[in-house]
Amino acid sequence: MTQPPNAVMLFAAGFGTRMGTLTLNRPKPLIEVAGRPLIDHALDLVDALGPVRKVANLHYLPDQLEAHLAPKGVLVSHEQPDILDTGGGLRAALPLLGSDSVFTLNSDAIWSGLNPLTMLRAVWNPDLMDALLMCIPTAQAIGHAGAGDFTADETGRITRGPGLIYGGAQIMKTEGLVEIPDKVFSLNLLWDRMQKKDRLFALTYPGRWCDVGHPEGIALAEGLLADV
Known part of the structure; x- marks a missing residue:
């Protein structure tokens, strides 16, 4: 049996520009939702996997995040002087x-x-997949007005198109990263290469999801958490 991944990358380096004044003096992952920092909600999902190596990338106001994450056993990857995007x-x-x-x-x-992480782990098949993305049907994405990022076929293979929103959780192979010459690049570039090989897959999330990308998203997310 193939071993599942035993490491998690938490993306935490962004500026949080859409949050306006809320991120003037603190990084976006430390903004509170229902009384807890956003990144702690993410860490709850990670910790449910059991013992795994946890790494977060830092750029904007990194000292605050590093102080918060160190007691939680999270290693940090500092991106200086430039932020490097997801890829x-x-x-x-x-x-x-x-x-x-x-x-x-x-x-x-x-x-x-x-x-979503335990769901991905249960379905991951590296013989067939180079990446498995957790995607949300548009009707289940709270506060999201777009048409979606991907379209899935009956096998779970995905292509660019409407219908499913990438929720920000995935399992992916990292070997393709070394083939990209750019220093700063998005994981979208790697996904497109995987899709051309028919090795890009999605799992459809059965619950609801909220992207806290702007101040209004905080209240929406708190309402989602309260509605259980």
Whole structure:
């Protein structure tokens, strides 16, 4: 039996510009939802996996985040002087992650329902997949007005198109990162390469999800957590 990934990359380096004044003096992952920092909600999902290596990338106001994460056993990958985007950030953190396949998790979303990480782990098949993304049907995405990022076929393979929103949780192989020459790049570039090989898959989330990307999202997320 193939071993599942034993490392998680938490994306926490962004500026949180859409949060306005809320991120003038603190990084977005420390904004509170229902009395707890956003990143602690994410860590609850990670800790349910059992013992795994936890790494977060830091750039904006990193000292605050590092002080918060150190007691929680989270290693940090500092991105200086430039922020590296998701792809560049993941590649820079590989020495700390120490794994050829990893979970990645955005630190600015709230999930209501089953743990997306344990769901991904149960379905992950590296013989068939280079990445398995947790995606949300548009009707289950709270406060999200877009048409979606991906369209899935009956096998779970995905292509660009409407219908499913990427929720910010996935398992992916990291070997393709070394083939990209850019220093700063998005994981979208790697996904597109995987899709051309028919090795990009999605799992559809059965619960609800809220992206806390703007101040109004805080109240929406708190309402989601309260409605259980």
